[in-house]
Amino acid sequence: MTASGKRRHLSVVPDVPVIVRPSERRGRRRVAGYHLRIELDEVSPPIWRQFVVPSNLRLHELHPIVQTIMGWQDSHLHSWVGGEPPASERYDMRESIEEGFADEEDELCEDAVRLDQVLAEPGEQLSYLYDFGDGWEHTIVLERIDADASEPTVTCLAGARACPPEDCGGPGGYDDLLKVLATPSHPGHHDAGAWVGPGFAPESFGVDTVNRGLRIEAVIRDHGPVTDSKFAALLRRIPHQAAPQVFSLLERAHLTDRLGDIHETIEAATFHLRWFLNRIGPDGITLTQAGYLPPAVVAEMRRELPGFDDWPATSNRESDQRPVHLLREYAKTLGLVRKYKGKLIRTNLGSATASDAGRLWAHLLDRLPLADEPIEREAGYLVLLTLAAGTTSDERRDVIAEGLAALGWQTSDGTIVGREELFWIARPTISFLELTGAMVEGWVQRDQPMDPVWGRLFAQMVLSM
Template sequence: MTASGKRRHLSVVPDVPVIVRPSERPRRRDVASYHLRIELDDVSPAIWRQFVVPSNLRLHELHPIVQTVMGWQDSHLHSWVGGEPPASERYEMRESIDEGFADEDDELCEDAVRLDQVLAEPGELLSYQYDFGDGWDHTIVLERIDADEPAPTVACLAGARACPPEDCGGPGGYADLLTVLATPSHPGHHDAGAWVGPGFAPESFGVDAVNRNLRIEIVIRDHGPVTDSKLAELLRRIPHQAAPHVFSLLEHARLTERRGDIPAAQELATLHLRWFLQRIGSDGITLTQAGYLPPAVVAEMRQELPGFDDWPATSNRETDQRPVHLLREYAKTLGLVRKYKGKLVRTNLGTAMADNATQMWRHLLDRLPLGTEQIEREAGYLVLLTLAAGTSSDERRDVIAEGLAALGWQTSDGTIVGREEVFWMGRPTITFLELIGAMVEGWVQRDQPMDPEWGRLFAQMVLSM
C-alpha cells in the first residue's frame, strides 16, 4: 500500500541478457593445440580436412593455413563469421576494410581477433567464406583442445576428396563440372577436361602433400621478407602451392638475419661504377667520331677493372669489348652519365657518387632490379632471391621459371615460361650482377653455387627494400 492507501500495480521486469561477442571474450593464457575440422558447405560427397593449429593464431594467420589444407590458390577475397546470433560478428580482410568493400557497420578486422576468442569450447563453429563470386562457404568446428602438448604446431591429420578448381562456379557449378567430366559423351567433356588439366582427380587427397605445403607456410612466417618490401608485395601475388621451390628459398636467403660486413660489400658492389665515374672526371671523356669511348680508355678499363680482361676479344674498340660497353650503358641507365657535345660526362648524381661508396650503394639498392618491362623486374626479383639463397645456376633457372609461371607469364605462343627463356626475362639484372662480380656467370657456375658472399649480402639488402 502507498501512503495514500492506494494499491500499487507491480510487474516482473525480465533480466536483459548480456550479449558477449566472440571478439570480447578473454584469450587463453596458455597456448593449446586446437584440433579442427573444416568442411565445404553444400558439396556432396563431403570435402573435409582435420588439422591442428596453435590456439593463439589470429584469423589472418589462420587464413593461409585454411587455404593450404583445403587446396585453394588464395586468388580471391575472404571473410569469417564467428559466434551464434545475436552475438555473431563478421571479420574482414584488412584490404577489404581499407578499400571500402566491407560493411561500415561491421568492420572488425581479422588481424585483431584470435582463434581462441571465436572458438573457446569444443563444438563451437566458425564460418570461412572464400571467393564471394563463386560463394565457397566452409564450416570449421573445434573438435578438441589439447593443452598438454609442449609445442603446438600446424599439421594436417586427415581429409577426403580434392579441392574444387578455382572459378568453377561454386557448389552448383562444381556439381555440373563433375557431371560433364564423368560423361565422355557430353559435348563439353573435352573442353572441361582441358580446363581442369590432366592431373585433376576429384576423389584424391594426399595428407603428405598438404603437410609439405604447410611447412612452406612456416618458412614464410619465420623467414619471410620485410612486410612492406617490394619482394613481399611480389610474393603475395604468387600462390605458394604453385611455386614451392620459390618459397623454400626464403629460409636459405636469410632475409631476417643480422647483416654481414656491409662496408666491404659496399666497396665491392660499387667499385666498377665509381672507378668509371672517377675516370670520366669533371671534364668528361671526349668520344670518338662514331660516339664510342676512345681505345685508350677501353684499354685502361680492361686493365684496371676486375673481370674485364677475361673477355676473349683483344681489340680495344668499345664495340668489341662487351663488358666496357655494358658498364657505360648501365651507368647511363642508373642516371650517372650522359652524352653532351661529343663527350661522356657525369650527371650531378654521378658527380655526387663518384667518391661515395655508401651513397652509390643506397642508389643501387633503390634501383634494382633493373628493366623497363614488368616481366624483367619480376624476373629480377626472382634472380636476386636465388642469389641471396646461394643457389646454383641450374637451380636458379628452375626457380625463376617456376615463379614466372606462377605469376601468370606465358610465351608468345601461349606456353608457360621455360628454363631456357628465363635468362632473357631477367637479363637486365643478371647481366649487371655478373658485370660487377656479385654473381658468377651461369656457364661457369653450372650446378655448384660459386657466387661471392658479398654478392649474397647485396641481394639480401636489395630484397629488404
C-alpha cells in the same frame, strides 16, 4: 503501502542477459593444440579436412592455412563470422576495411582477433567465406583441445575430395560442372575438361601433398620477404604446389635476418659505377669518332676496376672489352650518364651520386632487377633469390626454370622455357651482378657457391624493396 494508503504493486524484473562477443574474450593463457574440422557448405558429397593449429593464431594467420588446407589459390576476398546470435560478429580483411568494402558498423579486423577467442570450447563454430562472388562458405568446428601441445605444428590429419576450381560459380556452378564432366555426350564436356585441366580429379585428396604445402607456408611466414615488397607481390602470384624449389630457398635466403656488413656491401656494390662517374668528371670524356671511349680510358679501366683485366681480348678498344662496354651501358640504363655533342657526360643524378655511395646504393635498390620486359624482371628476381640463398649454378637454373613456368611463361610453341634459354632471359641482371662482383660467373657450371657475402646481402636488400 504508500503514504496515501494505496498498495504499491511490485514486479520482478527479469535479468537482462549479458552478451559477450568472441572478441571480448580473453583467450587462453597457454598455447594449446586446436584440432579443427573444416567443411565446405552446400556441397555433396562433402569436401572436408581435419587439421591441427596453435590456439593463439590470429585469424589473418589462419587464413593462408585454410587456403592451403582446402586447396584454394587465395585470389579473392574473404571474411569470417564468429559466435552465435546475438553475440555473433564479423571479421574482415584489413584491405576490405581500408577500402570501404566492410560494413561500417561492424569493422572488426581479422588481425585483431585470436582463434582461441572465437573458439573457446569444443563444439564451437567459426564461419569462413571465400570469394564473395562465388560465395564459398566453410564451417570450422573445434573438435578437441590438446592442452599438452605447447608448440603444435600446423598439420593436416585427414580429408576428403578435391577443392573445387576457382571461379566455377559457387556450389551450384560446381555441381553443374561435375555433371558436365561426368557426361561425355554433353555439348560442353570438351570445353569443361579443357578449362579444369587434365590434372583435375574431384574425388582425389592427398594429405601428404597438403602437408608439403603447409611446410612451404610456414617457410613463407617465418622467412618470407617484407610483406609490401615487390618480390613479395611476385611470390603471391606463384602457386606453392607449382614451385617447391623456389619457396624452399626462402629459409636459406635470410630475408628477415640479413647476414653481412652493410657498409662493406654499399661500398662494394657501388664501387665500379662511382669510379666511372668520377673518371668522367664534370667535364665529361670526349668519345672517338665512332662514338666509343678512348683507348687510354679503356686501358685505365682495365687497370683500376676489379675483374676487368680478366677479359681475354688484349686490345684497348671498347668494342673488344665487354666489361668496359657493359659498365658504360649500365650507367646509361640507370640514368647516370648520357652522350652530348661527342662526349660522354654525367646526368644530374650521375653528378649527385658520384661521391655519394649511399644515394647511389638507394638508386640501385630501386632499379634492380634490370629489365626491359616483364619476363626479364621476373627472371631477375629469381636470380636475386638464388644469390641471396647461396645456390650452385645448377640450382640457379632449376629455380629460375621452375619459377618462370609457375608464373605461366611459355615459348612461342607453348612449351616451358628451357634451361638453355634462361641465361638470355635473365642476362640483364646476371651480367650486372657479375660486372660488380656480387655474383661470381653466375652461369658457369660449379658445384659450390662462390658468391661473396656482400653479394648475398646486396640481393637480400633488393628483395626487400
